[in-house]
Amino acid sequence: MVDRDIVGGNWIEVPAGKYKKNARTLSHCQLEFNCLYSDLISHAAEGDYSKMAPFRVLSFDIECAGRKGHFPEANHDPVIQIANLVSLQGEDQPFVRNVMTLKSCAPIVGVDVMSFEAEREVLLAWR
Incomplete structure (x- = not known):
């Protein structure tokens, strides 16, 4: 989290084409995929990204x-x-x-x- 400037509760983006859906699911989550941590984009809590996602x-x-x-x-x-x-x-x-x-x-x-x-x-x- 430190390496990618991710803080608890902030928005994270995985760009299109930078992730692969798992062939076999390992959990009961709606979304399950693999990506490189270096491809994660952490958005600072400013503007639209300062809003909390609706629960x-x-x-x-x-x-x-x-x-x-x-x-x-x-x-x-x-x-x-x-x-x-x-x-x-x-x-x-x-x-x-x-x-x-x-x-x-x-x-x-x-x-x-x-x-x-x-x-x-x-x-x-x-x-």
Whole structure:
């Protein structure tokens, strides 16, 4: 970071043609590529680069098939539904609305409903 004048939270640019997309992904990131550190361009926090990138905010709710009178426990009570909203900081409406459900549920207007046969599939889809 010192060699390229990168400070925490500043904007960094990788010029077109100076990076390669990984043939095999190693993470669950949306973007994953390789580049030489010497090709990174660090922008000083001035003008347009003094603004912070808008945060993406994930709000989620997890529902479990709980036993009456007991707080849900992972080894007894399966996750039956996970609902998500993703919004961009400063925006009024979320740009992602989805529900991952065990087995099936009724359609929900304006929401992408995904149904799975096993709890593991629900959790992996949410990941």
